[in-house]
Amino acid sequence: VARESFGAVERLRGAPPGSVSADLAELARIGSSPGAGIERTAWSPELFAAYDWVARRMAEQGLAVQIDGAGNLIGSWNVGRGAAIVVGSHLDTVPHGGALDGALGVVAGIHAVRLLRERGVVPSRPLRIIAFMDEEGTRFDTALFGSRAFAGDDLSSLGDRLDGSGISLREAMANAGYDHRAVGSARGVAAVHAYLELHIEQGPVLSADGIAVGAVTSIVGMRRFQVELVGCANHAGTTPMELRRDALAGAARISLALRDFVRGRSCVTTNVGKLSIEPGGANVVPGRAEFTIDVRAADAAGIVELEDFVWETVRSVARDERLESRVELTFSLDPVQFDPSLIEAIERAAAAEGASCRRIESGAGHDAMVLGQHVPTGMIFVPSDGGVSHSPDEYTPPANLELGTRVLATCLQDVLSRER
Ligand SMILES: [Zn+2]
Secondary structure: OOOOOOHHHHHHHOOOOOOHHHHHHHHOOOOEEOOOEEOOOOOOHHHHHHHHHHHHHHHHOOOEEEEOOOOOEEEEEOOOOOOEEEEEEEOOOOOOEOOOOOHHHHHHHHHHHHHHHHOOOOOOOOEEEEEEOOOOOOOOOOOOHHHHHHOOOOOHHHOOOEOOOOOEHHHHHHHOOOOHHHHHHHOOHHHEEEEEEEEEOOOOHHHHHOOOEEEEEEEOEEEEEEEEEEOEOOEOOOOOHHHOEOHHHHHHHHHHHHHHHHOOOOOEEEEOOOEEEEOOOOOEOOOEEEEEEEEEEOOHHHHHHHHHHHHHHHHHHHHHHOOEEEEEEEEEEOOEEOOHHHHHHHHHHHHHOOOOEEEEEEOOOOHHHHHOOOOOEEEEEEOOHHHOOOOOOOOOOHHHHHHHHHHHHHHHHHHHHHOO
16 A cells, blocks of 8 residues: 655654654654555554654653553653643554554653643642553554553453464564563553543544644444354356355445444444455355454444444344354443543633634544543544544644644643642
8 A cells, every 4th residue: 555655744844843743753754664654563663663762752851761561651750749640642553654643642742741841830740641552453453452451451361362474462562572461560540630632633523624622522432343254165157146155245245234224323333444255266256254343333322232233233144144153342442421621621721722622522442532431531632634544644734733732731731720
């Protein structure tokens, strides 16, 4: 999927040295290849090179830097007393990713510390900037790994998950110097007072309407499934149509049934994004199909209804096509509503910085949806040009990146001042 240009990063590179945008352009060099965007997958050398770069930036702002047992990079401003305020996001990317998804939230967190110091703010509580490991989950289907470990979820069953080249998560962690059995040591949520995350919208709403800041109200719930259908591979010319057990036909029917189910409903989506069939010959009936299903819904009832529909549809289509079926639920997170007082704090901060602001729901998953199950959580969106994301072309004008960072800093200042 080579791209002819990587213009988005070039446009960031023109920003003044030392700005959030210029830092993001520099960070974007790590893991990037000409024409193909950025690739820093979980536990890869590229991701740890990005950690090194970010750790230096954290140290320059006087933060104490450590990496926990789940591979989360943590920069701490150890001041004040009590539970910490955490600002987080992630440095891993999807394959052929862009410069802003995740990276913005981490870099902006460090710049927010700089702004607070410049404003003479001494926080009443510790402030931590965290880059969570493996938010995207594209390598091992272990999305939100670092934030889930930080929240205390038991991830011990994930060690055997394999990447595309047959390396297990356990091995990938060992190769990077980490012990999968020690992931539980990353649990840290009990010492968190509140969580804030700045992220690009990854959708078109703010950009289309010329709004500078989104105060996120909620994130959709998700379920992800791995499905295997087994029929019978046979000669495509001699096997009569009514006698075939075509695994691809089953997969196609399931994909379309899901699409038809959610069409006409609001705030629900389904996607079959990965599909492989075997044996894979133009003149052979597909005997085996393996595919993923991703479903999302804004409310708890909706996600339960969707999950039930997936199980039932796979069962009924498989029966109808005379296929064997195996379904595994590989990922599950319920919808989360963000903290009303933090939503208001974000709106106040936007007003104080002269930024237009609107409340918005997120259809994309973020580390904030994990933290939001445990502690008061707020999320700030800045516009994605044209709604493009998970692409080398994802872009937000530098002025919006700087403004979003100032809103984050002002919001932190607001939250810290209100509890004095
Ligand atoms: Zn992200």
